[in-house]
Amino acid sequence: MAKRERLEVICDILRVIRDSNNRIKPTRLLYASNLSPQMFKEYIEELTAKGFVGQSESQGRKTFSLSDKGFEFLKKYREMMEFIRDFGL
Amino acid sequence: MGSFNLFLQDRLIFELLYTALILFFTLSIYVKASRFYSLSSHKGFRFFGNAFLSFAVAYAIRFAIGLVEGAPYAWILSILAVLMSIAFFYTICLFGFYLVYSLVWKEQKTREYILHVAALAIAILSVLFGSEFMFVSQLAVLAYASVVSYDNYLKDRRKIQQLYFIAMVLGFAGFLANSLLPIISEVYPPFVIYVYAITVSIFLIIFYCVTGRWLKEND
Numbered sequence: 001m002a003k004r005e006r007l008e009v010i011c012d013i014l015r016v017i018r019d020s021n022n023r024i025k026p027t028r029l030l031y032a033s034n035l036s037p038q039m040f041k042e043y044i045e046e047l048t049a050k051g052f053v054g055q056s057e058s059q060g061r062k063t064f065s066l067s068d069k070g071f072e073f074l075k076k077y078r079e080m081m082e083f084i085r086d087f088g089l
Numbered sequence: 090m091g092s093f094n095l096f097l098q099d100r101l102i103f104e105l106l107y108t109a110l111i112l113f114f115t116l117s118i119y120v121k122a123s124r125f126y127s128l129s130s131h132k133g134f135r136f137f138g139n140a141f142l143s144f145a146v147a148y149a150i151r152f153a154i155g156l157v158e159g160a161p162y163a164w165i166l167s168i169l170a171v172l173m174s175i176a177f178f179y180t181i182c183l184f185g186f187y188l189v190y191s192l193v194w195k196e197q198k199t200r201e202y203i204l205h206v207a208a209l210a211i212a213i214l215s216v217l218f219g220s221e222f223m224f225v226s227q228l229a230v231l232a233y234a235s236v237v238s239y240d241n242y243l244k245d246r247r248k249i250q251q252l253y254f255i256a257m258v259l260g261f262a263g264f265l266a267n268s269l270l271p272i273i274s275e276v277y278p279p280f281v282i283y284v285y286a287i288t289v290s291i292f293l294i295i296f297y298c299v300t301g302r303w304l305k306e307n308d
Contacts, residue, residue, distance in 0.1 A: 086249040088241035089133025
């Protein structure tokens with residue numbers, strides 16, 4: 001399997017969250033994202049810092065959900081990938 | 090020759106419209122690329138956007154140089170004209186360097202400041218010894234950009250990739266025509282209009298490539 005590009009990994013993580021009714025536990029997201037724990041931690045930190053993903057806690061359980069910016073990224077993802085491919089970026 | 094006489098009569102208005110057109114195309118491309126960069130942090134968007142921002146700044150300076158040159162002579166204006174010329178050559182060189190860098194940054198990880206240092210060095214040489222330095226460097230980078238964009242086109246053979254390759258070749262032709270402008274316009278003055286037409290065509294094509302999908306999406 002070819003190595004996923006950085007944007008593809010981000011898109012996969014965001015899609016998993018969105019497709020889980022926009023609420024997912026960290027362990028489930030880690031398995032579904034198909035990343036090593038270290039890589040997963042780095043990506044989640046980046047996505048949280050950028051405001052794509054928000055964390056919330058209820059009854060002592062942490063969950064991730066998409067912000068409006070995260071939804072916007074998914075909406076624009078295909079267009080961005082086409083732009084990268086067409087202009088060789 | 091009738092249209093050329095009209096061009097000469099209303100040169101300032103013509104230059105203003107020409108500059109406005111170039112600024113509209115280049116800044117629209119820049120805005121689109123920087124929106125994608127702010128969303129994705131993909132460096133290619135930033136380098137691509139910076140190329141067109143540099144060209145927009147270069148053309149704004151070019152227009153200002155035209156105004157300063159037309160003003161009554163004064164030493165302060167001549168110093169200003171030299172500084173503006175350096176800024177113009179610097180931003181034009183940055184356009185070419187950033188454009189090529191946007192194509193090769195994944196393979197050739199050059200420190201970004203080197204692009205600025207090289208552009209500034211060429212700008213100073215161009216002001217001191219003649220614009221040949223700028224033209225030769227930009228012809229080289231655009232020839233390289235043409236080859237890389239053609240190689241990119243061969244991978245998927247998409248229409249936008251083909252148009253972008255055509256724009257790169259036109260860019261090369263445009264810089265070549267610009268470099269020959271002083272010689273050719275001696276014998277054929279309307280040649281300047283063809284050079285302007287080539288320049289507008291290049292940015293019109295890239296503007297279409299960049300915004301075409303976006304326009305369709307909002308239909």
